[in-house]
Amino acid sequence: MTDPLPLWRERSGSAVLLDGFHALKHALRFGAEVPVAVATDRRAALALADELAPDVRDTLDALLTEVPEAAYASLVPRPHPTGVAALAVRPSRAANLERLTHTPRTAPVVVLDNPRNLGNAGAVIRLAAGFGATGVVTTGTLDPWHPTVVRGGAGLHFATAVERLAVDELPAGPLFALDPEGEDIRGTKLPDDAVLAFGSERSGLSGELRARADHLVALPMRPQVSSYNLATSVAMTLYHWSLTGGTPAAPAVS
Numbered sequence: 487m488t489d490p491l492p493l494w495r496e497r498s499g500s501a502v503l504l505d506g507f508h509a510l511k512h513a514l515r516f517g518a519e520v521p522v523a524v525a526t527d528r529r530a531a532l533a534l535a536d537e538l539a540p541d542v543r544d545t546l547d548a549l550l551t552e553v554p555e556a557a558y559a560s561l562v563p564r565p566h567p568t569g570v571a572a573l574a575v576r577p578s579r580a581a582n583l584e585r586l587t588h589t590p591r592t593a594p595v596v597v598l599d600n601p602r603n604l605g606n607a608g609a610v611i612r613l614a615a616g617f618g619a620t621g622v623v624t625t626g627t628l629d630p631w632h633p634t635v636v637r638g639g640a641g642l643h644f645a646t647a648v649e650r651l652a653v654d655e656l657p658a659g660p661l662f663a664l665d666p667e668g669e670d671i672r673g674t675k676l677p678d679d680a681v682l683a684f685g686s687e688r689s690g691l692s693g694e695l696r697a698r699a700d701h702l703v704a705l706p707m708r709p710q711v712s713s714y715n716l717a718t719s720v721a722m723t724l725y726h727w728s729l730t731g732g733t734p735a736a737p738a739v740s
């Protein structure tokens with residue numbers, strides 16, 4: 487069996503770390519190119535695949551190389567309970583832009599305007615993947631492919647287009663900005679080509695984003711509560727889209 491570590495070291499600078507069995511499973515399901523994958527216990531990882539992901543079991547069988555615990559621990563910042571890790575090729579900006587601007591768009595693009603919390607960004611990418619959103623765009627300095635965001639997204643960056651853009655580069659389409667001061671979302675149908683924008687955890691929507699917005703919409707909230715968490719706001723909005731105009735989700739798989 488070839489030693490995977492030289493290839494790992496060669497690719498780790500530019501590749502995306504998939505931390506754990508579930509991240510690798512999701513990435514493979516959504517077509518990620520995975521040049522190298524390791525496991526501390528190959529048999530256990532394949533048994534997990536038999537149980538939870540028979541659809542990618544053969545791919546995992548061909549990819550996974552067993553490595554000693556110490557070698558595995560040297561590759562990942564925090565060992566994962568499944569003892570599995572892999573590197574995936576990050577989709578190019580051009581490929582993401584192609585997906586984000588492709589028309590007609592059949593599902594919304596989510597925009598996080600200057601998000602600050604890496605965990606929120608990961609949770610939003612997972613939501614976008616679950617609802618089949620076209621993509622997640624961030625404005626500002628946060629890197630949506632930061633390893634902590636990828637960990638929070640559970641490998642689902644590959645199920646949607648994830649890119650950082652400036653406000654004036656956002657994809658075309660009616661822009662619905664979410665703000666507690668907007669019109670009640672329950673009276674609004676969100677179209678499939680909507681761009682759904684959410685403000686920063688600390689300061690809400692930027693002036694630049696507000697200026698681009700076609701509609702300002704609010705999630706129902708009892709008086710005296712100032713706002714919801716960013717990721718939960720995205721969840722409610724995508725759910726509203728799925729009820730009022732969205733494509734029905736396919737049955738869930740683990």
Ligand SMILES: C[S@@+](CC[C@H](N)C(=O)[O-])C[C@H]1O[C@@H](n2cnc3c(N)ncnc32)[C@H](O)[C@@H]1O
Pocket residue numbers: 663664665666667683684685686687688689690691703704705706707712713714715716719
């Ligand atoms: C934590 S909130 C931001 C709170 C911030 N202090 C502010 O001034 O808006 C993050 C984002 O979630 C969305 N959000 C939270 N609660 C909302 C609500 N009730 N209606 C619409 N959007 C909401 C908005 O897009 C908001 O900018």
